[in-house]
Amino acid sequence: MSKRAKSLLAGGAAGVIALTAVFMQPWEGTKNLAYWDSLGRVWTVCTGETKGVKKGDRYTDKQCAEMLQATLEKDYRQPLTKCIPGFDGYPLGWQVAILSLTYNVGPGAVCKSTAARLAIAGDLEQSCQAMTWFNRAGGKVVRGLKLRREMGDANRIGELEICLAGLDMPAVTTPKAAPQVKPAAKSPEAAKNEHDGSPGTVLGLAIFLALAGTVGGLVFLRKRRAGK
Numbered sequence: 001m002s003k004r005a006k007s008l009l010a011g012g013a014a015g016v017i018a019l020t021a022v023f024m025q026p027w028e029g030t031k032n033l034a035y036w037d038s039l040g041r042v043w044t045v046c047t048g049e050t051k052g053v054k055k056g057d058r059y060t061d062k063q064c065a066e067m068l069q070a071t072l073e074k075d076y077r078q079p080l081t082k083c084i085p086g087f088d089g090y091p092l093g094w095q096v097a098i099l100s101l102t103y104n105v106g107p108g109a110v111c112k113s114t115a116a117r118l119a120i121a122g123d124l125e126q127s128c129q130a131m132t133w134f135n136r137a138g139g140k141v142v143r144g145l146k147l148r149r150e151m152g153d154a155n156r157i158g159e160l161e162i163c164l165a166g167l168d169m170p171a172v173t174t175p176k177a178a179p180q181v182k183p184a185a186k187s188p189e190a191a192k193n194e195h196d197g198s199p200g201t202v203l204g205l206a207i208f209l210a211l212a213g214t215v216g217g218l219v220f221l222r223k224r225r226a227g228k
Contacts, residue, residue: 093166
């Protein structure tokens with residue numbers, strides 16, 4: 001059983017949305033200054049936000065953390081609760097894993113997936129395994145997706161890893177999501193604060209979350225990753 005996954009899940013009092021945001025951030029990366037995503041052909045900022053983003057937009061670490069949590073709640077958790085009866089009653093690790101997966105592939109694909117059907121049928125262990133099938137792009141297995149869907153790497157917890165680790169842990173009530181935030185004031189100096197989104201460790205983060213609060217824990221993770 002994964003000790004690092006258990007450690008993260010121990011911060012369950014912070015809520016499913018908060019834990020999912022912390023879990024995902026090392027995989028997704030965060031950029032404070034808007035950049036052009038040539039693949040999606042859209043301006044993007046923070047942890048993959050695209051709605052209403054324009055060239056020159058920039059956000060603080062706190063704003064990015066709040067935006068991610070609000071997006072996870074509205075665009076991903078809420079749709080899952082409609083297609084998976086009793087979603088909030090499922091084990092914490094399973095919820096984190098399927099929310100992370102849904103952020104990648106969309107609620108439509110997950111709601112129709114074998115992973116969802118198995119969960120509804122009560123076979124949570126096999127549901128965790130079925131999530132790993134979403135590891136392809138262009139018909140080919142992608143190493144980064146395979147790592148994320150399964151047991152992660154040295155510094156990042158995988159979705160299967162946290163899903164299985166949390167099967168014997170109770171669910172928690174999902175708190176109200178953080179509100180959307182407005183862009184911070186723009187200045188030339190702010191561009192220096194852009195980060196490269198490289199991964200960092202999440203070990204021991206659950207304890208920090210419990211002591212310092214959700215947003216503080218997310219900022220802490222960013223600073224650890226940046227070596228500050």
